Amino acid sequence: MRTGLISTAGLKSMPCEVKPRFVVLYGSQKGQAESLAEGVAEVAEEHGLVAELSCLSQNEKYNLEKENAPVVFIVSTTGDGEPPDNALQFVKRIKKKTLSTDHYKHLRYALLALGDTNYANFCNCGKTIERRLQELGAKQFYATGYADDGVGLEVVVDPWLEGLWKAIKGALSNMDSDRTGYLKAEADDSPKEAPDSTIPDVQLNLLSITDHQSCESIRESVETVSKFATAASSLASATPTAVSDLRPAFPAGSPGLAPQSRGTASVSTSAPETQAGDAGVPHVALAASLTHSLPPLSESSLNVPALPSPYLDVSLQEVDTVEQIIGPLNKETLHEVPISRAVKMTRGDSVKMALLLELDISAHPMMTYHPGDSFDVLCPNRAAEVEDMLHRLGLHDRRNHQVHISLRKDTKKKGAQVPSYISHNISLLYLLTWCLEIRSVPKKAFLRALVEHTGDGVQRRRLQELCSKQGAADYNLYVRDPSLSIMELLTAFPSCSPPLSLLIEHLPKLQPRPYSAASSCLRYPGKLHFVFNIVEFPASPGRPAGRRGLCTGWLFDLINPVLVFPEKAESSSSPALPKIHVSLRPNSSFRPPSDLSAPFIMVGPGTGVAPFIGFLQQREMERKENPEAIFGETWLFFGCRHRDRDYLFREELEGFVSSGTLSQLKVSFSRDDQEEASTSAAVRPRYVQHNLLLNSQRITDILLKQNGYFYVCGDAKNMAKDVNDTLMQMIQTELELDQLDAMKRLAALREEKRYLQDIWG
Numbered sequence: 001m002r003t004g005l006i007s008t009a010g011l012k013s014m015p016c017e018v019k020p021r022f023v024v025l026y027g028s029q030k031g032q033a034e035s036l037a038e039g040v041a042e043v044a045e046e047h048g049l050v051a052e053l054s055c056l057s058q059n060e061k062y063n064l065e066k067e068n069a070p071v072v073f074i075v076s077t078t079g080d081g082e083p084p085d086n087a088l089q090f091v092k093r094i095k096k097k098t099l100s101t102d103h104y105k106h107l108r109y110a111l112l113a114l115g116d117t118n119y120a121n122f123c124n125c126g127k128t129i130e131r132r133l134q135e136l137g138a139k140q141f142y143a144t145g146y147a148d149d150g151v152g153l154e155v156v157v158d159p160w161l162e163g164l165w166k167a168i169k170g171a172l173s174n175m176d177s178d179r180t181g182y183l184k185a186e187a188d189d190s191p192k193e194a195p196d197s198t199i200p201d202v203q204l205n206l207l208s209i210t211d212h213q214s215c216e217s218i219r220e221s222v223e224t225v226s227k228f229a230t231a232a233s234s235l236a237s238a239t240p241t242a243v244s245d246l247r248p249a250f251p252a253g254s255p256g257l258a259p260q261s262r263g264t265a266s267v268s269t270s271a272p273e274t275q276a277g278d279a280g281v282p283h284v285a286l287a288a289s290l291t292h293s294l295p296p297l298s299e300s301s302l303n304v305p306a307l308p309s310p311y312l313d314v315s316l317q318e319v320d321t322v323e324q325i326i327g328p329l330n331k332e333t334l335h336e337v338p339i340s341r342a343v344k345m346t347r348g349d350s351v352k353m354a355l356l357l358e359l360d361i362s363a364h365p366m367m368t369y370h371p372g373d374s375f376d377v378l379c380p381n382r383a384a385e386v387e388d389m390l391h392r393l394g395l396h397d398r399r400n401h402q403v404h405i406s407l408r409k410d411t412k413k414k415g416a417q418v419p420s421y422i423s424h425n426i427s428l429l430y431l432l433t434w435c436l437e438i439r440s441v442p443k444k445a446f447l448r449a450l451v452e453h454t455g456d457g458v459q460r461r462r463l464q465e466l467c468s469k470q471g472a473a474d475y476n477l478y479v480r481d482p483s484l485s486i487m488e489l490l491t492a493f494p495s496c497s498p499p500l501s502l503l504i505e506h507l508p509k510l511q512p513r514p515y516s517a518a519s520s521c522l523r524y525p526g527k528l529h530f531v532f533n534i535v536e537f538p539a540s541p542g543r544p545a546g547r548r549g550l551c552t553g554w555l556f557d558l559i560n561p562v563l564v565f566p567e568k569a570e571s572s573s574s575p576a577l578p579k580i581h582v583s584l585r586p587n588s589s590f591r592p593p594s595d596l597s598a599p600f601i602m603v604g605p606g607t608g609v610a611p612f613i614g615f616l617q618q619r620e621m622e623r624k625e626n627p628e629a630i631f632g633e634t635w636l637f638f639g640c641r642h643r644d645r646d647y648l649f650r651e652e653l654e655g656f657v658s659s660g661t662l663s664q665l666k667v668s669f670s671r672d673d674q675e676e677a678s679t680s681a682a683v684r685p686r687y688v689q690h691n692l693l694l695n696s697q698r699i700t701d702i703l704l705k706q707n708g709y710f711y712v713c714g715d716a717k718n719m720a721k722d723v724n725d726t727l728m729q730m731i732q733t734e735l736e737l738d739q740l741d742a743m744k745r746l747a748a749l750r751e752e753k754r755y756l757q758d759i760w761g
């Protein structure tokens with residue numbers, strides 16, 4: 001057994017102890033997989049093990065080709081079942097066809113896949129890695145966990161983590177005896193396969209939750225779990241609470257900082273008997289809310305996550321001149337382009353407002369795109385929210401100070417790093433405006449850390465509840481589902497005063513927002529169109545007034561003064577057109593078929609029609625340039641609420657039909673009472689999938705007999721799943737297959753890249 005040397009500091013038993021090692025690799029888009037991997041690495045020592053933690057993108061730090069210790073993968077899935085950005089290269093590497101089937105024969109792995117069953121391709125990245133590992137000969141030592149963010153990751157994650165340690169130890173001892181056996185066999189000069197039956201019986205304890213398993217049964221299973229939290233708690237209670245130089249000081253004796261509460265991870269206290277705040281004002285809780293709970297939760301013992309180890313030292317320095325940086329810093333990959341046109345696509349009485357923006361990319365050859373590509377828009381946090389945050393942190397008068405961030409020397413966090421996306425010499429104002437996603441929903445670990453900075457006992461207890469296992473439903477209801485931001489949370493918990501360092505440790509990087517190109521360069525040289533709905537968040541407990549989505553709200557404010565209505569579209573030549581920062585995200589597979597004679601079907605309700613406008617503009621130009629060529633049939637299934645209010649691109653689509661570019665245009669109106677003249681009330685197509693069913697035979701013919709293509713774009717949460725189910729049902733009926741065989745046909749279509757999705761939620 002290969003072992004790792006660890007520092008002897010703090011070990012009582014031996015002056016120098018050697019502990020078995022294992023490897024933890026993560027692929028993470030928004031930080032969840034990363035923080036779980038870090039959690040595993042952090043508590044490894046508690047289990048007498050040494051964890052070597054790396055991101056899958058840091059391939060200089062690990063070597064799977066030679067790895068003889070157990071490997072734990074924790075990976076999330078993003079977009080249309082894609083690997084997170086930092087796992088892309090790894091997935092590409094292991095997918096290479098040249099790798100032999102015994103390439104990873106020596107490898108023993110466990111895998112935790114994170115996903116969301118509200119989206120198609122649940123846990124696809126984890127499943128892809130697992131499939132390839134097995135094809136390349138790797139052996140699983142612990143059943144894979146498929147955690148579903150749709151019902152709460154913890155439902156699978158907690159028991160999976162609980163069983164992990166026994167499984168690693170089992171794997172270590174099996175690998176040891178394998179090696180002994182192998183050496184013995186080598187000595188006997190009779191090479192034999194290492195025994196295969198090495199998966200420990202810990203497997204029996206595991207959950208491998210399928211998409212169809214009911215939430216109830218999942219929830220029941222989690223009630224039995226507490227060991228992981230307990231193990232974690234002992235670590236946490238050993239972890240002293242770190243005090244940053246920027247932490248607002250609580251008065252001595254403040255209940256929020258009672259010594260016994262510091263660093264406590266497993267809380268076995270109920271709410272204070274009299275629910276009174278520090279000022280002695282009684283809290284009257286008539287109903288549960290973000291800030292108040294009801295029995296049984298309010299009286300329950302709580303299992304809370306381990307207190308995350310602080311790892312950053314942050315200081316602010318006054319400087320003579322502050323560089324006024326406007327816009328994001330990574331200029332190499334970004335292009336600052338003017339908006340050349342802005343059109344409102346929906347009527348005033350439409351439920352959602354859709355806008356079309358045209359960007360002038362003529363000065364940026366690197367932005368040349370193909371239909372099917374999307375591009376990122378970088379937007380800043382809202383100035384008013386940044387100001388509120390500065391006030392809330394008590395740092396408003398230091399907004400122009402330079403931020404210095406370094407690693408805490410005493411941190412216990414494994415693999416701790418200063419976030420690479422935070423540049424040197426930036427001001428505090430810039431940090432909060434361009435670097436941190438200040439609207440992101442606080443994770444439970446963040447809530448746990450906030451407890452340590454909350455003065456009022458009732459508020460502290462409520463934060464503990466919200467991050468506890470017992471309070472999972474309340475967390476979903478009051479924090480996750482309404483997308484509560486940290487600022488909204490701090491407003492609801494006025495006695496909570498976190499230091500700046502905590503925000504930097506827990507808030508993710510401000511993410512660019514991708515949009516699909518809704519034009520073709522052939523039709524509009526030097527121009528790029530995109531169309532989007534303004535996202536609206538309604539008021540909720542913790543959010544007295546509704547708010548707009550960050551990027552769509554920002555774009556709306558930018559272009560509002562120059563916005564034109566379709567009938568006046570050509571008159572928009574305002575000189576004051578704003579510029580935005582964008583970068584291209586090429587999509588190599590979501591493209592119209594390269595064979596012009598191949599038929600294809602497009603399904604894109606709402607703004608999901610965007611890439612298909614690009615497809616059809618390109619097709620129209622190709623038809624003009626190649627009048628002799630044979631072009632395959634094209635079908636578009638579009639859907640909206642009302643024919644007269646939100647039928648996007650109506651004129652252009654009808655024009656494509658008139659010119660023969662679009663063979664079939666099928667539109668469904670979900671809220672119009674007037675039904676299509678040609679259909680009976682019983683089959684009135686409300687949604688795109690109903691229209692698909694009405695044309696089932698033609699579609700399956702195109703797909704299965706004419707080698708056609710099927711594209712879906714738009715809402716991942718409902719539409720893409722419904723379309724997928726409908727397509728499976730159609731294949732099942734038309735080919736008279738059972739469900740399993742229909743699923744296989746659908747999977748084969750995906751594999752052949754003839755069933756393609758570009759979906760978002």
Ligand code: FAD
Pocket residue numbers: 079374439481482483513514515516517530531532533535536537538548549550551552553607610758759760761
């Ligand atoms: P944010 O502030 O980021 O909020 C959006 C988030 O909040 C989402 O996670 C959503 O699930 C959630 N949310 C939305 N409404 C509510 C609510 N009422 N209550 C609680 N939560 C809510 N969008 C387009 O409109 N057109 C496109 O062509 C397009 N193409 C895309 C292509 C790709 C490859 C991807 C990944 C996404 C695409 N999107 C597109 C989505 C787009 O990137 C943004 O997510 C969207 O515009 C919202 O951004 P925002 O910053 O305004 O909202």
